[in-house]
Amino acid sequence: MLRRLERSDRLNWSVIEKYLPLYEKATVLTLKIGWLGVLFSVAIGLAVSLIVHYRIPVLRQTAKIYIEIFRNTPLLIQLFFIYFGLPKIGVSFSPEFCGVLGLGLLGGSYMAETFRSGIEAVDKIQYETALSLGMSKAQVMFHIVLPQAITYSTPAFVANIIFLLKETSVFSAISLMDLMFTAKDLIGLYYKTAECLVMLVVFYLLILLPVSVIGSVVERRLSYASFGD
Amino acid sequence: MADKLLTIEHLKKSYGDNLILKDFNLTVNRGEVVVIIGPSGCGKSTLLRCINGLEEIQGGEIKLYGEKIDRNKKNIAEIRQKIGMVFQSYELFPHKTVLQNIILAPIKVQKRSKSDVIKEAEYLLEKVGLSDKRDVYPRQLSGGQKQRVAIVRALCMHPEIMLFDEVTAALDPEMVREVLDTILELAKQGRTMIVVTHEMSFARAVSDRVLFLDKGEIIEEDIPERIFDNPKTERARRFFNTFEYDAVKNHTDTLNRKV
Ligand SMILES: Nc1ncnc2c1ncn2[C@@H]1O[C@H](COP(=O)(O)OP(=O)(O)O)[C@@H](O)[C@H]1O
Ligand SMILES: [Mg+2]
Numbered sequence: 001m002l003r004r005l006e007r008s009d010r011l012n013w014s015v016i017e018k019y020l021p022l023y024e025k026a027t028v029l030t031l032k033i034g035w036l037g038v039l040f041s042v043a044i045g046l047a048v049s050l051i052v053h054y055r056i057p058v059l060r061q062t063a064k065i066y067i068e069i070f071r072n073t074p075l076l077i078q079l080f081f082i083y084f085g086l087p088k089i090g091v092s093f094s095p096e097f098c099g100v101l102g103l104g105l106l107g108g109s110y111m112a113e114t115f116r117s118g119i120e121a122v123d124k125i126q127y128e129t130a131l132s133l134g135m136s137k138a139q140v141m142f143h144i145v146l147p148q149a150i151t152y153s154t155p156a157f158v159a160n161i162i163f164l165l166k167e168t169s170v171f172s173a174i175s176l177m178d179l180m181f182t183a184k185d186l187i188g189l190y191y192k193t194a195e196c197l198v199m200l201v202v203f204y205l206l207i208l209l210p211v212s213v214i215g216s217v218v219e220r221r222l223s224y225a226s227f228g229d
Numbered sequence: 230m231a232d233k234l235l236t237i238e239h240l241k242k243s244y245g246d247n248l249i250l251k252d253f254n255l256t257v258n259r260g261e262v263v264v265i266i267g268p269s270g271c272g273k274s275t276l277l278r279c280i281n282g283l284e285e286i287q288g289g290e291i292k293l294y295g296e297k298i299d300r301n302k303k304n305i306a307e308i309r310q311k312i313g314m315v316f317q318s319y320e321l322f323p324h325k326t327v328l329q330n331i332i333l334a335p336i337k338v339q340k341r342s343k344s345d346v347i348k349e350a351e352y353l354l355e356k357v358g359l360s361d362k363r364d365v366y367p368r369q370l371s372g373g374q375k376q377r378v379a380i381v382r383a384l385c386m387h388p389e390i391m392l393f394d395e396v397t398a399a400l401d402p403e404m405v406r407e408v409l410d411t412i413l414e415l416a417k418q419g420r421t422m423i424v425v426t427h428e429m430s431f432a433r434a435v436s437d438r439v440l441f442l443d444k445g446e447i448i449e450e451d452i453p454e455r456i457f458d459n460p461k462t463e464r465a466r467r468f469f470n471t472f473e474y475d476a477v478k479n480h481t482d483t484l485n486r487k488v
Contacts, residue, residue, distance in 0.1 A: 126322070129320040131283065131306075132281050132312070133333075133383075134306050134307065136338075143337065147324045148322075151324065
């Protein structure tokens with residue numbers, strides 16, 4: 001009796017083996033959309049933070065509104081809006097593109113704040129010193145401010161990436177066959193709940209752990225380069 | 230005929246309603262070393278920052294070889310190359326090594342050949358006794374070493390004039406000497422400099438002319454021998470006296486601590 005229970009509690013490896021290819025496919029999709037979204041968010045974040053930093057009129061107010069809207073609404077709702085809402089006004093995208101766009105816009109608002117606070121952390125007199133050496137404003141930004149700002153913002157930057165990759169779990173809502181979708185689908189079809197969930201966790205860890213590890217290595221490296229210890 | 234390098238005429242500078250420099254006039258000739266002395270908050274740093282185009286000015290003009298210094302003009306970066314500035318807080322770039330700190334602007338701004346600039350940087354580092362620190366990050370240097378690197382960094386741009394703003398004020402006493410010696414050496418080479426300092430005996434040794442500033446105005450201006458030994462104004466006399474007292478007091482303090 002006891003032995004039987006034990007056995008049924010154990011994970012069924014043949015099930016896991018059978019589902020493995022599906023999970024692998026979903027992981028590739030999740031990684032692809034996740035990282036494209038991250039890349040997009042970095043581009044948006046950098047542009048928006050520079051707009052805010054240089055106080056470019058009009059754009060700056062727009063940027064502030066953008067940041068507040070996207071930081072304060074859930075990704076799920078943003079995705080619904082893009083995927084189901086936009087077609088109503090005649091603009092429709094593939095689910096993949098919607099995923100990248102949604103993640104990029106959400107991430108952009110976080111990255112913008114991260115970069116902005118990194119730029120602000122660089123002392124004003126460092127700008128002035130660089131200017132006094134005859135550098136142009138762009139040279140000061142590129143050679144002096146941004147490298148230091150990146151160091152200041154790395155911890156938050158890595159946290160943002162991990163947060164964004166985790167957010168991919170809502171993509172299933174716009175019928176993207178990502179990890180979450182695959183897991184839910186399989187559970188619904190075959191009731192192998194334990195196996196499916198364990199695999200889901202393992203694959204998410206496979207995606208996120210390397211980011212976390214590499215992130216902390218980079219953090220240490222950068223702080224050495226920037227501050228010499 | 231004296232060769233006028235820097236001319237400041239009727240300079241007016243205020244922060245909001247706070248008028249710092251009212252009607253400031255100064256001419257610095259080529260090869261001249263002008264020392265500026267004055268109580269804290271009297272506008273010494275502000276003046277140097279105006280000369281470097283780091284501040285918006287409210288009136289008058291500052292010219293370097295007849296060329297107007299205006300921070301909103303296109304040529305300001307070009308003019309700044311001719312003005313070397315050294316700050317109290319060194320301001321080395323923390324993410325760059327000593328050598329990178331020095332060669333960055335000559336290469337990127339002046340587009341000089343990298344190998345030439347490195348050669349010059351190494352030569353200058355050797356002269357200030359820091360050859361072995363070439364590839365070290367600023368964090369690993371003492372205050373005095375940082376300040377000497379900052380001076381070399383400014384020198385490597387081949388400036389026409391050097392501005393020093395209380396460059397030893399943040400240093401531990403035992404490091405003050407090495408930095409002052411470096412500046413003294415530059416004076417001997419005939420460089421044009423404006424030096425803001427509280428080191429009276431250094432001021433006496435380095436300067437051709439001393440300005441005593443108070444509340445943004447030149448109260449007294451003379452050769453060092455006369456202004457230090459025989460100040461004409463009461464305000465200057467009182468100011469120098471407080472310094473003598475401080476020197477005596479610091480000295481006895483150190484003695485007391487040692488006992
Ligand atoms: N950025 C600023 N904004 C407002 N006031 C300033 C600023 N910088 C300096 N001041 C004021 O200008 C006066 C002169 O300052 P400063 O030139 O630094 O004096 P010093 O270098 O002679 O000690 C001081 O009263 C100071 O408070
Ligand atoms: Mg000052």
